[in-house]
Amino acid sequence: xxxxxxxxxxxxxxxxxxxxxxxxxxxxxxxxxxxxxxxxxxxxxxxxxxxxxxxxxxxxxxxxxxxxxxxxxxxxxxxxxxxxxxxxxxxxxxxxxxxxxxxxxxxxxxxxxxxxxxxxxxxxxxxxxxxxxxxxxxxxxxxxxxxxxxxxxxxxxxxxxxxxxxxxxxxxxxxxxxxxxxxxxxxxxxxxxxxxxxxxxxxxxxxxxxxxxxxxxxxxxxxxxxxxxxxxxxxxxxxxxxxxxxxxxxxxxxxxxxxxxxxxxxxxxxxxxxxxxxxxxxxxxxxxxxxxxxxxxxxxxxxxxxxxxxxxxxxxxxxxxxxxxxxxxxxxxxxxxxxxxxx
Amino acid sequence: xxxxxxxxxxxxxxxxxxxxxxxxxxxxxxxxxxxxxxxxxxxxxxxxxxxxxxxxxxxxxxxxxxxxxxxxxxxxxxxxxxxxxxxxxxxxxxxxxxxxxxxxxxxxxxxxxxxxxxxxxxxxxxxxxxxxxxxxxxxxxxxxxxxxxxxxxxxxxxxxxxxxxxxxxxxxxxxxxxxxxxxxxxxxxxxxxxxxxxxxxxxxxxxxxxxxxxxxxxxxxxxxxxxxxxxxxxxxxxxxxxxxxxxxxxxxxxxxxxxxxxxxxxxxxxxxxxxxxxxxxxxxxxxxxxxxxxxxxxxxxxxxxxxxxxxxxxxxxxxxxxxxxxxxxxxxxxxxxxxxxxx
DNA sequence: TTGTAGGCGTTATCAG
DNA sequence: CTGATAACGCCTACAA
Numbered sequence: 001x002x003x004x005x006x007x008x009x010x011x012x013x014x015x016x017x018x019x020x021x022x023x024x025x026x027x028x029x030x031x032x033x034x035x036x037x038x039x040x041x042x043x044x045x046x047x048x049x050x051x052x053x054x055x056x057x058x059x060x061x062x063x064x065x066x067x068x069x070x071x072x073x074x075x076x077x078x079x080x081x082x083x084x085x086x087x088x089x090x091x092x093x094x095x096x097x098x099x100x101x102x103x104x105x106x107x108x109x110x111x112x113x114x115x116x117x118x119x120x121x122x123x124x125x126x127x128x129x130x131x132x133x134x135x136x137x138x139x140x141x142x143x144x145x146x147x148x149x150x151x152x153x154x155x156x157x158x159x160x161x162x163x164x165x166x167x168x169x170x171x172x173x174x175x176x177x178x179x180x181x182x183x184x185x186x187x188x189x190x191x192x193x194x195x196x197x198x199x200x201x202x203x204x205x206x207x208x209x210x211x212x213x214x215x216x217x218x219x220x221x222x223x224x225x226x227x228x229x230x231x232x233x234x235x236x237x238x239x240x241x242x243x244x245x246x247x248x249x250x251x252x253x254x255x256x257x258x259x260x261x262x263x264x265x266x267x268x269x270x271x272x273x274x275x276x277x278x279x280x281x282x283x284x285x286x287x288x289x290x291x292x293x294x295x296x297x298x299x300x301x302x303x304x305x306x307x308x309x310x311x312x313x314x315x316x317x318x319x320x321x322x323x324x325x326x327x328x329x330x331x332x333x334x335x336x337x338x339x340x341x342x343x
Numbered sequence: 344x345x346x347x348x349x350x351x352x353x354x355x356x357x358x359x360x361x362x363x364x365x366x367x368x369x370x371x372x373x374x375x376x377x378x379x380x381x382x383x384x385x386x387x388x389x390x391x392x393x394x395x396x397x398x399x400x401x402x403x404x405x406x407x408x409x410x411x412x413x414x415x416x417x418x419x420x421x422x423x424x425x426x427x428x429x430x431x432x433x434x435x436x437x438x439x440x441x442x443x444x445x446x447x448x449x450x451x452x453x454x455x456x457x458x459x460x461x462x463x464x465x466x467x468x469x470x471x472x473x474x475x476x477x478x479x480x481x482x483x484x485x486x487x488x489x490x491x492x493x494x495x496x497x498x499x500x501x502x503x504x505x506x507x508x509x510x511x512x513x514x515x516x517x518x519x520x521x522x523x524x525x526x527x528x529x530x531x532x533x534x535x536x537x538x539x540x541x542x543x544x545x546x547x548x549x550x551x552x553x554x555x556x557x558x559x560x561x562x563x564x565x566x567x568x569x570x571x572x573x574x575x576x577x578x579x580x581x582x583x584x585x586x587x588x589x590x591x592x593x594x595x596x597x598x599x600x601x602x603x604x605x606x607x608x609x610x611x612x613x614x615x616x617x618x619x620x621x622x623x624x625x626x627x628x629x630x631x632x633x634x635x636x637x638x639x640x641x642x643x644x645x646x647x648x649x650x651x652x653x654x655x656x657x658x659x660x661x662x663x664x665x666x667x668x669x670x671x672x673x674x675x676x677x678x679x680x681x682x683x684x685x686x
Numbered sequence: 687t688t689g690t691a692g693g694c695g696t697t698a699t700c701a702g
Numbered sequence: 703c704t705g706a707t708a709a710c711g712c713c714t715a716c717a718a
Binding site (some may be wrong): 008020023024027045051052054055056057059060089117136 | 694695696697698
């Protein structure tokens, strides 16, 4: 900020015209002679003029900045979403200001506060695992402040959401395992209070039902943190003690799936011969593993793109948010690799 | 921005005092009666007052916002750095505005422009692979605009950089391979114009020299994009044709190392028995592979933290940047796993 | 202890 | 076609 940027006034003084003329000339307003425009542009170039976006925002009550609140940046899926967000925002001339909550509600709240203080035009949110009370969002929604939720969406009426079809993805994964001949398919589930987890569990159960597979509630095992070590421990336990003994795992994410693979390896169980495994998210490492990990791909980049488009649309339309606000559900794609194909 | 936030004036009207009194009361200025302060605070609370950071920034010529320019968000190392940046910035009350260049200089330039227009107080940069001319940076540096470069640092005088000790890390990795008894150690190198690549190559060579290992220039093979497929193809070629035949690979990143592992697997070569492999960066998947991948860990989070601290320091000190501006070199750590330990 | 006035850089309105 | 003036919301000399 110590740049001593030239201002409109400087240009005006230099050219002996008023600052309004400069402003208009630079904005290509009607009613400015071409001659003047030319001179102004030249001088702007020469003096390396750069408009002060802050002043402009203050004057226009619009900052051309959107806020993004995300649980963690270091996360393949979320970083992919960010990439999509950034792409669209940039192409439409919007800035992105970013905070991660590290899964803390408190942080979520203060982030919203500082973002609002910075006059963001809208908000893109995937809330934290801790968030159970959505009042800090509903307060804003009531006032018609533009918010789009993605991936993790709240239990509120009339919100605009972009999600992935978790149910369908889980169904497809489970169906695939069944078709490969696996029967005792256990599910490594995510935390119950996230809709993505419950949807995945629901899809899993529906597939079992549809194919008439007898199952028990104990086949669903929660792996709340969803990292490989936790999942490995849990899976090891299950493989040692559970009745009936599982012959496949459908994990709610890839890390958990890897944990299961590691457990199998240690116990000398062959994947996919003895145990089939399917993950969720299609993280980069799936193809690097041996055997390569089948997984349900989520279009993270697309999610970012669509959510941002939706948000910018709302912002453009200002108050007149007529017509149905349509949430978006994106398709998943089951990528079948070695870990789930019986020889 | 359609929030109809209460302003200082609104509070003033409500309480029948002047707006300066409000401003001072809220800021806990000396010379305001406790009584007034109390009343103002209450009213602020009641009216849900939130200061307009834009107006404040405009007035104070400081935005409390820093810009971050990064090649890609979807990248384990960079996202880790972002996480560190975000952490420090948040704790010191700074906003982070983020853009990715997707390795394009043009995007780098326009991003800088819009960020400057938004009056950022300073800039954190890891430049794109395309960037060969640093004028868009040096122009700013000349005017004493605060910039800290991280990971990829320019060939300019007097810049503040935060890097990892690539040379040392590469040396340690190579030394380790030698000590394990590998002799024909090839290097999968990154693009020549990035200092991180050349430093890693230098460290590799130094280790070979120090241990008196005869080698040839052809042992260094460039894998510019550094993804697993490219590296796999290259490695396959080398394993089939090169003389002498390699018995180990030190890769400039983990993706390339994985590519090498895949190539070995396909050719029926056992890792680590016949071929030793070490990567660089310690991505999450290293521990998930079989065999697990040895790698040189880079402290990404720390890099973000230190770079941001350095930048905020500069910003605080405004013009008086006395004393030596000290760049920071962070230590790496060689994590020895199965892929490089001869049985 | 409080109020007045001016300005940060831009743009919108109203004249000329 | 161009200029003067006010205002966006906040801060801060200077006065009272």
